[in-house]
Amino acid sequence: MTQENSTMDQLRWEKFPVLDDGFVCLVDVMGNDSSVVQAARVSYGEGTKKVSDDRTLIRYLLRNRHTTPFEMAEIKILVRVPMDCWRQWIRHRTANVNEYSTRYSVAIDSAQTTPPDQWRTQSESNRQGSARPLSEEQGSKLCESEKAFQLSARQLYDERLEVGVARELARKDLPLCTYTEAYWKIDLHNLLNFLSLRMDSHAQLEIRQYATTIGEKILKPLFPIVWEAFVDYRRESMFFSRLDTGVMQRLNQRGAEQKLSPPFSEELFMEVQDETWKGLKRCRERDECKSKLQRIGLVASE
Numbered sequence: 268m269t270q271e272n273s274t275m276d277q278l279r280w281e282k283f284p285v286l287d288d289g290f291v292c293l294v295d296v297m298g299n300d301s302s303v304v305q306a307a308r309v310s311y312g313e314g315t316k317k318v319s320d321d322r323t324l325i326r327y328l329l330r331n332r333h334t335t336p337f338e339m340a341e342i343k344i345l346v347r348v349p350m351d352c353w354r355q356w357i358r359h360r361t362a363n364v365n366e367y368s369t370r371y372s373v374a375i376d377s378a379q380t381t382p383p384d385q386w387r388t389q390s391e392s393n394r395q396g397s398a399r400p401l402s403e404e405q406g407s408k409l410c411e412s413e414k415a416f417q418l419s420a421r422q423l424y425d426e427r428l429e430v431g432v433a434r435e436l437a438r439k440d441l442p443l444c445t446y447t448e449a450y451w452k453i454d455l456h457n458l459l460n461f462l463s464l465r466m467d468s469h470a471q472l473e474i475r476q477y478a479t480t481i482g483e484k485i486l487k488p489l490f491p492i493v494w495e496a497f498v499d500y501r502r503e504s505m506f507f508s509r510l511d512t513g514v515m516q517r518l519n520q521r522g523a524e525q526k527l528s529p530p531f532s533e534e535l536f537m538e539v540q541d542e543t544w545k546g547l548k549r550c551r552e553r554d555e556c557k558s559k560l561q562r563i564g565l566v567a568s569e
């Protein structure tokens with residue numbers, strides 16, 4: 268038995284828990300790191316190349332966005348996920364999906380609940396994001412009303428079924444917290460796209476937990492070299508635009524003139540910011556540039 272087969276056999280059907288009642292589990296996989304390499308070399312086997320050569324090639328491909336070799340491998344997973352999260356997930360059109368049918372079967376009797384310490388406030392800086400957790404006391408109250416609402420929504424659904432309403436109609440008032448299940452098959456290239464968008468801090472926390480579980484528990488052991496390159500060149504890499512690099516060059520230049528060393532002050536950052544940002548009270552691009560430069564220690568953190 269090869270190393271890859273045994274890794275797959277160990278992983279297959281293991282349910283990795285996510286949220287309170289969700290999971291992801293590997294159903295099948297086609298290919299491994301070598302499939303990417305094989306496609307890139309358009310050859311018929313591993314030949315005499317060493318692992319280090321494969322690693323170098325995979326890293327080159329990912330770094331340079333030579334994407335088609337990554338389409339030669341696929342994974343199929345089974346997921347159990349609340350509908351609100353699923354609604355975001357399903358936007359990834361390049362996957363093949365087969366979902367549990369609530370026309371055909373009774374809806375899964377499970378709804379995602381939020382723990383008392385995990386009710387988040389609306390972010391003020393990001394209209395799509397959340398900020399700090401509410402107090403435990405507020406959280407507990409929200410949990411009580413959540414419980415009552417979910418119970419009553421389910422009761423309404425069950426009552427409709429009892430009087431003979433069709434499942435396709437009875438389900439219409441089920442809340443988005445209701446869990447669904449689906450088979451999800453996707454090639455490695457599009458999976459990496461999914462993971463880079465959904466593991467990102469801008470993605471909603473709940474779907475981030477699913478993406479992180481898929482990445483770390485399934486992809487990493489099955490495709491260790493691809494995973495390593497993904498982390499290095501996508502996940503933990505940083506993109507600098509023409510405007511960002513202009514700011515960096517001017518910061519270094521001013522620093523040298525004024526005999527300052529990094530981290531430079533926020534005032535200096537504002538002085539050398541891009542011309543198009545000047546005069547704007549709020550500018551997301553400027554904020555993003557600043558936070559990148561703070562991360563690399565070029566600008567002082569507040």
Ligand SMILES: Cc1cc2nc3c(=O)[nH]c(=O)nc-3n(C[C@H](O)[C@H](O)[C@H](O)COP(=O)(O)OP(=O)(O)OC[C@H]3O[C@@H](n4cnc5c(N)ncnc54)[C@H](O)[C@@H]3O)c2cc1C
Binds near residue numbers: 358360361362469471
């Ligand atoms: C943080 C965040 C916030 C978001 N906010 C919103 C929002 O407010 N409203 C909203 O509607 N959506 C929102 N989305 C969804 C987002 O716009 C994408 O629809 C989703 O992330 C799927 O990405 P994708 O198209 O790259 O993936 P896939 O559908 O898997 O596609 C992968 C790639 O294939 C190519 N592709 C696929 N289909 C086509 C096509 N028909 N034509 C051309 N190229 C194609 C594209 O290159 C695409 O990048 C958000 C996503 C994120 C991560």
